Amino acid sequence: EPEVTQTPSHQVTQMGQEVILRCVPISNHLYFYWYRQILGQKVEFLVSFYNNEISEKSEIFDDQFSVERPDGSNFTLKIRSTKLEDSAMYFCASSHTGTGVSYEQYFGPGTRLTVT
Amino acid sequence: AQKITQTQPGMFVQEKEAVTLDCTYDTSDPSYGLFWYKQPSSGEMIFLIYQGSYDQQNATEGRYSLNFQKARKSANLVISASQLGDSAMYFCAMREGGFGLTGGGNKLTFGTGTQLKVEL
Numbered sequence: 463e464p465e466v467t468q469t470p471s472h473q474v475t476q477m478g479q480e481v482i483l484r485c486v487p488i489s490n491h492l493y494f495y496w497y498r499q500i501l502g503q504k505v506e507f508l509v510s511f512y513n514n515e516i517s518e519k520s521e522i523f524d525d526q527f528s529v530e531r532p533d534g535s536n537f538t539l540k541i542r543s544t545k546l547e548d549s550a551m552y553f554c555a556s557s558h559t560g561t562g563v564s565y566e567q568y569f570g571p572g573t574r575l576t577v578t
Numbered sequence: 579a580q581k582i583t584q585t586q587p588g589m590f591v592q593e594k595e596a597v598t599l600d601c602t603y604d605t606s607d608p609s610y611g612l613f614w615y616k617q618p619s620s621g622e623m624i625f626l627i628y629q630g631s632y633d634q635q636n637a638t639e640g641r642y643s644l645n646f647q648k649a650r651k652s653a654n655l656v657i658s659a660s661q662l663g664d665s666a667m668y669f670c671a672m673r674e675g676g677f678g679l680t681g682g683g684n685k686l687t688f689g690t691g692t693q694l695k696v697e698l
Contacts, residue, residue, distance in 0.1 A: 493684055505623070505669060507685040518685055551621060557684065567686060569615075569623035 464488045466570035468554050474576045475544055483539045483573045485554030494537045495555040495567060496529065498522070505553065511537065544577045551575075581605065582670050582689035589694050591660045598645070599655040599692045601670030610674045612653040613686065614644065617667040626668075629653055660696045667691045 467486045475481050487494050496508040509519040511529055528540045537556075541548055551574050555567040583602045591597035603612065614626040629637045629644045637644040645654040657664055671686040 495685070497686075504690045505671075505686075505688040507687065510684055520685075553623060555623075566613075566625050566628060567684075568625070571620075571622045574621070 464568075466554055466556055466568050468552075468570040468573050470573060471571065472574045472576070474578065477546060477577055478543050481541050481544055481575065483541075483552050483554075483575070485537045485539075485570055486535050487537055487554065487556030488568055489535070491556035491558060491568075493517075493556060493558040494529075494531070495557075496539045497553045497555065497569075498550040499553065499572075500547075500550045508539070508552075541575075544575075546577050549575060549577045580689075581687045582672050584670055584689035584692050586692045587690070589692055590697060591657075591694065592697055593662060594659055596656060596658045597660055597694065599657070599668050599670075599694065601653045601655065601689060603651050603653060603670075603672050605651075605672065605674050607674040610672055612644070612646070613671040613673070614642070614653075614655045615669045615671060615688075616664075617669060617691070619666070623669075627655065657694075662696050662698070665694060665696045667693050 466488055469484045473481055492512060494511045497505050498508055499505045507520050509523045509529055510517045514531060526542045530538050551572045553572045554570040557567045581604050586600055589597060610631045612629045616624040616626050627637050627639045627642045627644050629646045636646050641658045643656045645656055669691045670689045673686055
């Protein structure tokens with residue numbers, strides 16, 4: 463069964479450093495997402511991406527964040543200068559095959575980011 | 579106002595019993611979808627069940643069913659015959675707007691979750 467993959471599973475970085483979180487969405491999906499979950503809290507939407515551009519972003523997704531689809535398979539989230547409060551689990555998700563109605567978002571296993 | 583409210587931070591159920599996890603939602607959009615996800619201690623998000631706002635019947639997927647009461651804006655998850663492996667955090671989520679490729683509105687808004695523990 464196709465699945466969303468994410469690397470690394472755990473990333474430790476120092477405050478102020480740049481990090482790139484990587485995701486490989488399901489191959490025939492067209493919509494990609496990043497969510498984050500601070501420990502013990504609910505899952506929060508960051509950004510959605512369709513047709514090589516951002517389709518929606520939340521207020522959390524400020525200028526420190528960027529997303530990219532550098533090739534036909536990877537989808538990345540970059541945090542330019544990490545802060546302590548960026549420590550969270552980051553989930554990538556994908557949806558929509560382009561045929562018919564598709565509603566389910568398939569989530570990856572997550573990347574736990576720890577900023578020290 | 580919260581878009582998704584889960585009022586039960588923790589629930590206990592005995593193995594083989596049924597359990598209902600509550601979820602209420604708030605939207606003025608006539609077109610929306612409601613989702614339940616399971617998050618075990620390992621952290622991944624597992625899709626369980628979906629209910630569309632125009633669906634006439636309650637959704638069912640194996641031991642999971644969704645008790646959809648549109649007038650009350652509730653979408654409770656019912657797990658029948660609980661198993662030890664059902665112990666996890668359960669999140670209710672909503673997507674507002676249509677389901678097409680264009681127009682955005684695909685983001686999911688999550689509730690705060692219910693921690694379910696199944697006991698022997």
